Amino acid sequence: AIPAGGTFAALAAGAGVIHKPSKPTPHCSMEILTALWDAGVPRELLRGVYPAERAVGKTLVSHEGIDRVILTGSSETAAMFSSWRPGLRINGETSGKNAVIVTPSADRDLAVADLIQSAFGHAGQKCSAASLGILVGSVYESERFLRQLVDAASSMIVDWPTNLRATMGPLTELPSDKLQRALTTLEPGEKWLVEPKSLDDTGRLWSPGIRAGVKPESFFHLTEVFGPVLGLMRAETLEEAIELQNATDFGLTGGIHSLDVSEVREWSEKVRVGNAYVNRGITGAIVQRQSFGGWKKSSVGLGSKAGGPNYVMLMGSWSDAVAKPVEIGVATGSGAIDAFLGSLAGTLSHGGHALSADDLAWLTTAAVDDAAAWSEEFGTPRDLSGLQAEANIFRYRPAEVVLRVSADARAVEVARALVAAYRAGASVQVIADPSVSADVTAVLSASGGLGFPVSALDDDTFTAQLHLGALDDDASARVRYVGSVADATRETLAGRPEVALLDDEVTASGRVELRLWLKEQAFAMTLHRFGNPAPAFHALATELKG
Numbered sequence: 001a002i003p004a005g006g007t008f009a010a011l012a013a014g015a016g017v018i019h020k021p022s023k024p025t026p027h028c029s030m031e032i033l034t035a036l037w038d039a040g041v042p043r044e045l046l047r048g049v050y051p052a053e054r055a056v057g058k059t060l061v062s063h064e065g066i067d068r069v070i071l072t073g074s075s076e077t078a079a080m081f082s083s084w085r086p087g088l089r090i091n092g093e094t095s096g097k098n099a100v101i102v103t104p105s106a107d108r109d110l111a112v113a114d115l116i117q118s119a120f121g122h123a124g125q126k127c128s129a130a131s132l133g134i135l136v137g138s139v140y141e142s143e144r145f146l147r148q149l150v151d152a153a154s155s156m157i158v159d160w161p162t163n164l165r166a167t168m169g170p171l172t173e174l175p176s177d178k179l180q181r182a183l184t185t186l187e188p189g190e191k192w193l194v195e196p197k198s199l200d201d202t203g204r205l206w207s208p209g210i211r212a213g214v215k216p217e218s219f220f221h222l223t224e225v226f227g228p229v230l231g232l233m234r235a236e237t238l239e240e241a242i243e244l245q246n247a248t249d250f251g252l253t254g255g256i257h258s259l260d261v262s263e264v265r266e267w268s269e270k271v272r273v274g275n276a277y278v279n280r281g282i283t284g285a286i287v288q289r290q291s292f293g294g295w296k297k298s299s300v301g302l303g304s305k306a307g308g309p310n311y312v313m314l315m316g317s318w319s320d321a322v323a324k325p326v327e328i329g330v331a332t333g334s335g336a337i338d339a340f341l342g343s344l345a346g347t348l349s350h351g352g353h354a355l356s357a358d359d360l361a362w363l364t365t366a367a368v369d370d371a372a373a374w375s376e377e378f379g380t381p382r383d384l385s386g387l388q389a390e391a392n393i394f395r396y397r398p399a400e401v402v403l404r405v406s407a408d409a410r411a412v413e414v415a416r417a418l419v420a421a422y423r424a425g426a427s428v429q430v431i432a433d434p435s436v437s438a439d440v441t442a443v444l445s446a447s448g449g450l451g452f453p454v455s456a457l458d459d460d461t462f463t464a465q466l467h468l469g470a471l472d473d474d475a476s477a478r479v480r481y482v483g484s485v486a487d488a489t490r491e492t493l494a495g496r497p498e499v500a501l502l503d504d505e506v507t508a509s510g511r512v513e514l515r516l517w518l519k520e521q522a523f524a525m526t527l528h529r530f531g532n533p534a535p536a537f538h539a540l541a542t543e544l545k546g
Contacts (some may be wrong), residue, residue, distance in 0.1 A: 002093070004032045005020070005287070005306045006070035011041065013315035015067075016312040018047045021062065022073070024172040026050045058084055068315070071300060072127075073225070075497070078300045083495035086487075088394050090497055091301035091314050093293050095224040096252030099132035099245045099543060100284060101267070102139050103238055106257035107279070107529065108195065111244040112145065114257065114281040116152040119230040121283055123168055128253040128275065128283045128292075131225060132214065133232045134241045140234040153194045153208045153230075160205065168228065170204040175227060182209075182225040184312045190220070191214045195454075196229060218254065222248050234259035238263055246272045249475035249498075251295030259529075261536045268523065268544065274298065274305065275515065278412070278525035278537075280390070289385045289392040290522040300497045305520045308394065317513045319505050325361035332367040337419055341367065343446040354442035359412035366416050366508035370423040373510030378424065378518060381545045388533070389539035391525045396518040398425040399478055402471050405432035406483025411439035413482050413506040417445075420481075420510070422450045430454040433463060433483075463489045466499060480516055482506060 003021065010017045021029035033048045039163045051057045061069055071078055071092030078094050089474060100118060102111045118130035139145055159166035183196045183206060196209030206228055206280065214220045214231040235241035238258075245254055254273035258264055264278050275285060276296035280436070285292045291308035293299055304310035328345060332338055341364060347354045355363065381395035403421065405414055409432075421428045432444060434456045444454050457465070461487070465471050466479065476498040485503050493499050502516050523544065527537045 002306070003029060003071045004101070006072070006178060007036070007046070009306075009312045010070065010315045011036075011046065012312050015315055016045050018048075018049055018060065018066075018190065020049050020051065020057070023052055034489055044224070047123045049492075058205070061085065061088070075297050078497040079495050080332050081495040082472065082493075086494040087485075087490040088282065091304075091376055092299070092338060092497075093127065093252070093306065094298055094300055094497075095131070095296060096127045096129075096298050097224045097248040098128060098130055098253045098255075098273075098359045099134050099233075099248075100130050100255040100257065100282060100417045101134045101136065101235075101241045101245060102145075102172075103136045103241075103258040103263055104138045105263065106139070108139070108142070108145050108257075109148070109257060110279065110529075111257035112148045112152055114255070114279075115230070116149065118255070118283050120228050121151065121169055121281075123171055124208075124228040124230075125226045126173060126283050128297075129225070129226070129283065131229070132164075132221070132233065132245075133230060134235050134244050135232060136235050136238055136241050140232070149210060153210055156208055158199060158205065158207050161524040162528070163179065168208065170202070171187070171206065171227060174203050175206075176225075176469055177225055179225045179227040179229075179501050182220060182223075182229045183227060186211060187215065187218050187220060188216050190218075190231075193232070195352070200545065203324040216244060216247065224250060228278050232243070237356055238266065239250060242267060242270050248271070250296040251475075252327065253277065253282045253285075253294070254278070254300035254396055261540050264525070264537075265540060265543075271477075272296065272444055274519070275520055276521060278351060278523075280524065280526045285522070289390075290524050291394060291520070292522070293520065295500045298475070301500055302515065303477075303500075304515065305522065308520055308522075310515055310520070313512070313515070317505065318507055318509065320507045320509070323508070325358075326368050328357070328360050328364050330368060332364070334367075334423065335369040336451075336490065337367050339449050340422075340447060341415065341416075343449075344443065347442060347446065354439050354446070355412055355415065362508055363412055363415050365420065365508070366513070367423075369508060370420055370510035370514060373514055374423055374488075377511060378514050379546075382544060383541070386528075389526070389528050391523070391527055391544070393523040393525075395523060397521050398427060399517055399519045400427045400474055401429075401517055402466075402477060402479045403428050403430045403439060404479050404483075405430065405436055405444070407433040407435045407459075408480060409433075409436060409440055409483030411437065412444045414440050415443045415447075416506050416508070417480060417482050417515070418447050418450055420513045421452065421517050423510075425513050426517040428452045428517075431457050431471070434458055434463075459486050459489065463492050464492070465493050467496065476500070478502065478516075
C-alpha cells in the first residue's frame with residue numbers, strides 16, 4: 001500500500017515513475033504495476049525495476065534523469081541515498097521509535113489490548129509499531145496490569161503463515177544488528193518479563209519479548225528496532241511521560257491511554273509526532289482518516305503526509321501565474337502584517353530602496369492570499385471521516401524553521417517569506433548573509449514587529465553550524481532558503497537527510513507557500529467505551545476542531 005501511494009501520487013502529478021520494490025517484496029510491487037498497466041497507464045511512463053544489488057540501486061538513485069526519490073525505509077537508507085547525490089530531492093517516511101503512554105486513569109484492559117496489538121502485530125515490523133510503553137505512576141507498579149501484558153504476549157501463537165491459527169508471523173528478513181541486540185541483550189537495570197526466543201533454525205521466527213526497567217536515554221529508549229520487542233518505562237507524572245515520549249530523534253506515531261480529558265488535552269498540545277492516537281492502537285492508519293507521515297527524523301523533506309491534501313503537491317514545482325494585484329494598503333487581517341507592509345510602503349514613499357511599487361503590490365497580494373488560504377485550509381482542523389465512534393482530525397501545527405537569506409536574495413522575496421512565516425505562527429530564526437543588499441537589510445529592519453530574531457552568518461559558518469545541528473533544538477532542521485543554495489552547502493549536507501533544504505521558488509500563493517512553515521498532524525481519538533458514547537471526548541474533539 002505504501003509504495004502504491006507514492007507511485008499513484010507521482011503519476012497524478014504527471015511524472016514518469018520508476019518503481020523499485022524493497023528486497024522482500026518484488027511480487028507485491030509487480031501486482032501494483034500490472035494493475036496500473038492493465039488500467040491504461042503507458043509502460044513508457046511507468047517502469048518497474050528490481051535491482052537487488054546496491055550498485056544497481058546506487059546508479060538509479062544517482063542518475064541525473066531522476067528529479068525526486070520517494071522513500072520508505074530506515075533513516076540510514078535515506079542518509080545513504082542523500083550521500084550518493086548532493087542536492088537530490090528526497091521525500092520519505094522513515095524510522096520511528098513509537099511510544100504509548102498509559103496513565104492511572106486509563107481503562108487498563110483496553111490499554112493492554114491496544115499496546116500488545118500495536119507492539120506485536122506484523123511481528124513489530126510496522127514503522128508505526130509501539131516499541132515503548134511508558135507507564136505512569138501506579139500503572140508501572142500494578143501487578144495485574146503487568147500480568148495481563150505478560151499473559152497477552154505469551155499466549156500469542158507464533159508460526160509461519162501456513163498455520164492459519166498463527167497470530168504472529170516471522171520477520172521478513174534476518175534481524176539487523178540493532179534488532180538482534182534488542183532480542184537478546186538486556187541493558188543495565190532491565191529485566192525480561194517475557195524473554196523472546198528463536199523458534200526455528202531460520203533465524204526469522206521469534207516469539208514476542210517484553211523488557212521492563214528501560215532507562216531514559218538508554219539504547220532501547222532511543223534506538224529504533226523493527227521487531228517483536230516491547231520496552232516498558234516508568235514515569236512519575238504525565239509531564240515526565242511526555243518528555244520521555246518526545247526525547248527520541250523520531251516522531252512518527254505515538255499514543256496515550258487515559259479517560260481523563262484534561263490529560264488528553266495536555267498531551268495533544270505537547271506530543272511531537274505526526275500521527276497521534278488516543279485510547280486506541282497506534283498502527284493501521286487508514287487513508288484520509290489518518291493520513292500518514294512523521295516529524296523529526298521520521299520524515300525526509302517537507303513532510304507532507306501520504307494520503308493528505310498536500311502530498312501530490314510535492315511531486316512538482318510551483319511558480320506564480322499572472323494575477324491581478326490587489327491595491328496597496330488593503331487590510332490582510334493581521335495587524336502586525338499590516339504594520340510591516342505599511343512600514344515598507346513608507347520606505348517607498350520617502351524615496352527608499354526596499355521595494356518598488358510593483359513589488360509592494362505583489363507582496364500585498366500574497367499577504368491577502370495567505371489570509372484566504374489560512375481560512376480555507378491551514379487554520380481550520382477538519383474531520384473528513386464524519387464518524388461518531390472516532391474523531392480523525394487533520395490539523396496543522398507551527399513548524400520550527402530557519403529562514404536563510406542568501407547574499408543574492410531579492411528583498412521582495414525575503415519580505416514575502418516573513419509574511420508567510422508570521423501568518424503560519426512558525427518559530428523562525430532569520431539568518432542572513434552579511435553581504436545581502438541594502439534593500440534586504442531595509443526589509444529585515446522593518447520586520448521587527450513580526451518578532452523574529454535576525455542574525456548574520458556567512459555561508460561557510462552557516463553551513464558548518466547547520467551540519468553540526470547547532471541551528472535547531474530538534475532532531476531535524478527545516479531551512480527555507482531565499483536566494484541560491486551554495487554547492488558547498490549541498491555537498492556538506494549530503495548524507496544528512498534530516499536537514500530539509502527548501503529552496504522552492506517564492507510565490508504569492510498562500511496555498512503553496514504556507515505549507516513550508518507548518519507541520520501536518522493526524523489526530524485520532526476513540527469517542528466511545530464499549531459502544532457507549534463518551535460525551536467528554538466528543539466535546540474535546542469539537543474543541544480541537546476549533
